[in-house]
Amino acid sequence: xxxxxxxxxxxxxxxxxxxxxxxxxxxxxxxxxxxxxxxxxxxxxxxxxxxxxxxxxxxxxxxxxxxxxxxxxxxxxxxxxxxxxxxxxxxxxxxxxxxxxxxxxxxxxxxxxxxxxxxxxxxxxxxxxxxxxxxxxxxxxx
Amino acid sequence: xxxxxxxxxxxxxxxxxxxxxxxxxxxxxxxxxxxxxxxxxxxxxxxxxxxxxxxxxxxxxxxxxxxxxxxxxxxxxxxxxxxxxxxxxxxxxxxxxxxxxxxxxxxxxxxxxxxxxxxxxxxxxxxxxxxxxxxxxxxxxxxxxxxxxxxxxxxxxxxxxxxxxxxxxxxxxxxxxxxxxxxxxxxxxxxxxxxxxxxxxxxxxxxxxxxxxxxxxxxxxxxxxxxxxxxxxxxxxxxxxxxxxxxxxxxxxxxxxxxxxxxxxxxxxxxxxxxxxxxxxxxxxxxxxxxxxxxxxxxxxxxxxxxxxxxxxxxxxxxxxxxxxxxxxxxxxxxxxxxxxxxxxxxxxxxxxxxxxxxxxxxxxxxxxxxxxxxxxxxxxxxxxxxxxxxxxxxxxxxxxxxxxxxxxxxxxxxxxxxxxxxxxxxxxxxxxxxxxxxxxxxxxxxxxxxxxxxxxxxxxxxxxxxxxxxxxxxxxxxxx
Numbered sequence: 001x002x003x004x005x006x007x008x009x010x011x012x013x014x015x016x017x018x019x020x021x022x023x024x025x026x027x028x029x030x031x032x033x034x035x036x037x038x039x040x041x042x043x044x045x046x047x048x049x050x051x052x053x054x055x056x057x058x059x060x061x062x063x064x065x066x067x068x069x070x071x072x073x074x075x076x077x078x079x080x081x082x083x084x085x086x087x088x089x090x091x092x093x094x095x096x097x098x099x100x101x102x103x104x105x106x107x108x109x110x111x112x113x114x115x116x117x118x119x120x121x122x123x124x125x126x127x128x129x130x131x132x133x134x135x136x137x138x139x140x141x142x
Numbered sequence: 143x144x145x146x147x148x149x150x151x152x153x154x155x156x157x158x159x160x161x162x163x164x165x166x167x168x169x170x171x172x173x174x175x176x177x178x179x180x181x182x183x184x185x186x187x188x189x190x191x192x193x194x195x196x197x198x199x200x201x202x203x204x205x206x207x208x209x210x211x212x213x214x215x216x217x218x219x220x221x222x223x224x225x226x227x228x229x230x231x232x233x234x235x236x237x238x239x240x241x242x243x244x245x246x247x248x249x250x251x252x253x254x255x256x257x258x259x260x261x262x263x264x265x266x267x268x269x270x271x272x273x274x275x276x277x278x279x280x281x282x283x284x285x286x287x288x289x290x291x292x293x294x295x296x297x298x299x300x301x302x303x304x305x306x307x308x309x310x311x312x313x314x315x316x317x318x319x320x321x322x323x324x325x326x327x328x329x330x331x332x333x334x335x336x337x338x339x340x341x342x343x344x345x346x347x348x349x350x351x352x353x354x355x356x357x358x359x360x361x362x363x364x365x366x367x368x369x370x371x372x373x374x375x376x377x378x379x380x381x382x383x384x385x386x387x388x389x390x391x392x393x394x395x396x397x398x399x400x401x402x403x404x405x406x407x408x409x410x411x412x413x414x415x416x417x418x419x420x421x422x423x424x425x426x427x428x429x430x431x432x433x434x435x436x437x438x439x440x441x442x443x444x445x446x447x448x449x450x451x452x453x454x455x456x457x458x459x460x461x462x463x464x465x466x467x468x469x470x471x472x473x474x475x476x477x478x479x480x481x482x483x484x485x486x487x488x489x490x491x492x493x494x495x496x497x498x499x500x501x502x503x504x505x506x507x508x509x510x511x512x513x514x515x516x517x518x519x520x521x522x523x524x525x526x527x528x529x530x531x532x533x534x535x536x537x538x539x540x541x542x543x544x545x546x547x548x549x550x551x552x553x554x555x556x557x558x559x560x561x562x563x564x565x566x567x568x569x570x571x572x573x574x575x576x577x578x579x580x581x582x583x584x585x586x587x588x589x590x591x592x593x594x595x596x597x598x599x600x601x602x603x604x605x606x607x608x609x610x611x612x613x614x615x616x617x618x619x620x621x622x623x
Contacts, residue, residue: 006555008553008555008556009180009553010182010208011182011208011209011210012180012182012207012208012550012551012552012553012554013207013208013209013214013341013342013550013554014209014210015554039271040271058397062393062396065393066393069389069393072385072389073326073330073382073386075271075272076272076330076331076334076381076382076385076386077329077330077382079272079274081271081272106271106272108270108580112581112582112583113270113271113340113580113581113584113623114271114340114581114583114584115271115340115341115554115581115583115584115587116270116271116272116273116339116340116341116623117271118234118235118382118385119234119385119386119388119389119392120389121210121211121230121234121392121410122210122211122230122392122396122408122409122410122412123209123210123211123230123408123409123410124408125409125410139210141210141233141234141235141385142340142341142554
């Protein structure tokens with residue numbers, strides 16, 4: 001899996017994170033892991049739920065926005081948080097995503113809760129590629 | 143970037159400082175508070191100054207800090223006929239706001255049962271990631287919530303009739319349109335009424351300490367009687383429902399801006415002309431979320447009344463558990479102001495800023511009409527909060543707006559490095575403040591040292607006369623997400 005780093009000097013009250021993936025699929029999977037890390041201690045989420053997610057967007061960066069927004073939406077609708085994802089991104093505009101996500105239902109007795117992610121912002125939102133590696137900056141409203 | 147002093151606690155960044163600025167940016171702060179503001183504030187307040195239809199200036203209150211789109215503490219008014227509306231000027235937590243309840247209880251009466259009270263409130267008002275509430279509604283009933291706001295609660299036994307007049311806009315902003323709300327927003331937030339959320343959201347038991355009443359006449363009018371009196375204050379918003387509406391429309395506006403030839407410096411400032419179909423659709427949906435936030439706080443009020451009634455064995459009316467006031471932080475509302483000799487309808491965006499209407503405002507209940515609108519400013523969980531009133535000066539200077547909190551000076555990660563949540567809980571308990579939290583790390587993030595000095599922020603508001611200091615409130619118990 002790729003890497004992510006939470007940034008301290010951007011949007012003080014919120015949560016900025018730089019994500020790097022070995023390829024585009026990895027970037028999307030790593031961004032999902034970073035999002036889960038914002039909301040819970042991933043080690044305390046039971047791996048009891050698997051879901052398939054399919055999305056389409058006209059731009060690649062919007063696909064990333066929609067992907068993370070979908071995970072935040074499911075956290076509220078179903079109380080499900082996904083700590084691991086296998087992602088496949090394809091297409092050349094529109095772009096398509098299919099993902100298998102793994103996680104569990106939030107259980108305050110077992111799950112160490114962190115911050116309730118409200119949304120992905122467009123502030124400093126960026127998705128770039130250099131020499132095959134993909135990077136994204138994401139600011140999450142919490 | 144040049145930040146020039148233009149008056150006591152008033153600073154301006156002239157339009158020459160950034161290409162595209164249509165008006166100056168104006169920051170209200172003491173020199174010390176200005177020095178504590180991060181660089182994001184200056185970038186963001188000047189980005190807002192570039193938006194189409196902005197009137198007079200892009201404003202930042204003394205609690206301002208780096209947000210997304212607008213700075214937190216940002217206020218801007220746009221002409222309703224030619225200006226824009228921007229979700230980034232309102233925030234994802236639409237109508238995040240504060241409510242203050244008074245009681246006739248004293249600290250001496252509450253202290254022996256404080257732990258029981260905090261535990262009961264923690265159980266009755268769900269908090270933390272993905273929390274659901276006890277009110278279960280059909281889609282049709284939730285549409286009623288969107289349109290009727292707090293009035294829906296009174297009809298369904300979750301409020302007292304007099305609560306409405308003590309809520310900004312009587313707890314129901316006009317223009318809500320469920321037809322412009324997505325099914326996703328409804329399914330995300332329908333079950334979350336009566337929940338706190340997390341981050342800087344909290345519910346506190348507070349007291350007035352000796353010396354905590356600064357304006358006895360205004361305090362009396364607001365039901366603040368004497369030192370030792372106990373209050374309940376809470377801070378929360380429209381939960382997942384509002385977050386989803388903002389997400390939906392930010393995504394739409396990002397795509398439609400080019401159609402209207404609008405270019406913004408920060409993509410989060412995505413906007414559309416207020417009078418465009420997209421602008422009106424967002425306004426209808428955003429207002430629906432604002433009304434749901436009033437309902438959220440009203441349902442929490444109901445739960446607080448139930449809990450205090452049970453713990454103290456009295457009817458909530460006997461406990462004097464009335465609403466002092468409820469104010470919004472994150473909204474855009476159409477308000478009318480004189481501009482260059484003409485009365486104009488303006489779309490006033492307040493993001494992390496509080497409405498602060500002065501004496502005589504028709505929106506105010508009779509009891510408050512002479513003193514001005516109550517302004518509830520939440521400080522940190524360690525240092526306390528403030529009650530103020532709006533002024534005529536605010537109407538003239540800041541579109542009837544003021545600060546909303548102390549304002550952060552430290553990132554959440556820095557705060558967590560400096561103190562462990564569990565340690566802070568113990569330290570606060572040793573100081574007589576009992577805290578129950580859904581997230582221990584969240585407690586550390588909200589430590590008092592992560593915020594500016596609330597007294598310094600309030601002092602600037604008072605000196606500028608955009609709000610008048612009435613009372614200081616000190617926490618003795620806190621529940622947070």
